[in-house]
Amino acid sequence: MIENRPWLAVLSHLVLLVGVAVIVLPIWITFVASTHPGEVLMQAPIPMWPGDKFLENYALVLGAGVEDAGGVPVGVMLLNSLIMALSITFGKIAISIIAAYAIVYFEFPFRMFCFWIIFITLMLPVEVRILPTFAVVANLEMLNTYAGLSVPLIASATATFLFRQFFLTVPEELCEAARIDGAGPFKFFIDILLPLSRTNMAALFVILFIYGWNQYLWPLLVTTDESYYTIVMGIQRMVNVSEQLPVWNLVMATTILAMLPPVIVVVGMQKLFVKGLVEVEK
Template identity: 75%
Template sequence: MVENRPWLTFLQHFVLLCGVALVVFPIWIAFVASTHDGRSLVSGVIPLLPGDLFFENYRTLLSEGMAGSGGGPVWLMLFNSLVMALSIAVGKIAISLLSAFAVVYFRFPFRMFCFWIIFATLMLPVEVRILPTFEVVANLGMLNSYAGLSIPLIASATATFLFRQFFLTVPDELTEAARMDGAGPFRFFKDILVPLSRTNIAAIFVIMFIYGWNQYLWPLLVTTDESFYTIVMGIQRMVTVADSYPRWHLAMATTVLALLPPVIVVVVMQRLFVKGLVETEK
């Protein structure tokens, strides 16, 4: 029997509202700051209500960009971050699907040894192998390029492991039926495994897109040309200027713009993302 306790319902909603407020309040402050002038933000008192410079600040930001702050146009940095994030997400999914498919459905010498070698790379994030990776990229002439930004970050042991675990749950009857119908390995992979992995692909895409979008250290090392700066690098350069106060209103406007693509991806793919993380029935 489920008891009706109004006070408990109120307490639950109160805790949820407090949690939402803690998450939303910094975003609200950033948005409010982007609608005021720079002098209002360095006075020591942060306003809590939007100002009347919303359109002017964002128009200045998108037209002049980071003039005087050592960076390029904001729209170009957003485009660079989008290309990098999409390349990393799509590349990780494609390579991980193929590697998991090979490990599960093909029999070759040292198959499991190769898988555990891939899995062991989880202990070696890009920050640990940053110097040899940079040397390889530099020797290949991929500095200041989209290939240099994305290719070294494409391999993913996490996605390979998740796809492998999913493929192991696929009934053997599907494999036998595909073989009896004359389907080869690639057709079985394309027509059966990939559609069944739709929710898993969506979940990994969201995670990897945000991972690629938020990259800072690697783009900082491989880009010296302003035309390849990412939006995260742009925000850092806007708040670290010499001999003057940071233009906080434009920096906060840039932060708001940088927040929009990941939010859009999460909102659009929320249902598939949740299903990909919690779904157990295939």
């Protein structure tokens, strides 16, 4: 605080409270809607306080699913999302860390060329090459498989950069000492570099898990079989039901379930999340 201006402090808190309200109210309204019986949500104004159907609604969507969405139980979609998010996260971390290791610690022909090929992926998000990528996955017969959901999203320039950046800060003496003691490239990587990278991997885990969980367009393209639907893209089927009103209480229960896992990760690992976010963008 530079100078004492009480009215300014009050104003600051007021503005922040408005900000918090803007962030929290939509979630609150969603949560409230998910705890009421369907009839209450047929006409505005809808209640602002939770109802008594919390357990029933959530049990219904988790176990049986909403019939108009083809009746896929949300439990199945949650599991699919989890499998996809974790495969993407671990896949990205694994292939990026070894690629960065090769680029930083080895001298070999075409090193810069390989680096640039990886770099290019930054410029080609799925959204700009939808059809041909879909064709590749279809030709490899990976539609409606977990591999099809995750493998094409595993390549990552940002994770490779992050590890490269981190390896460059590891003191040279460490590698020198390891080599004098007779450690080969495998031993050095597993016994020294991997343990040192633990914090970076954890920070990256948070960011990548959210990225993987929140994928929308890709699962929409590669899954036609309902048993492979992920929850984030599955909601859309419940909202856009043809010729009738969406079953709002169940849709909102599904929405809450869809946002819960990544929100828990962010709030639970806040420090790592902020670190990961800042590092990835550097």
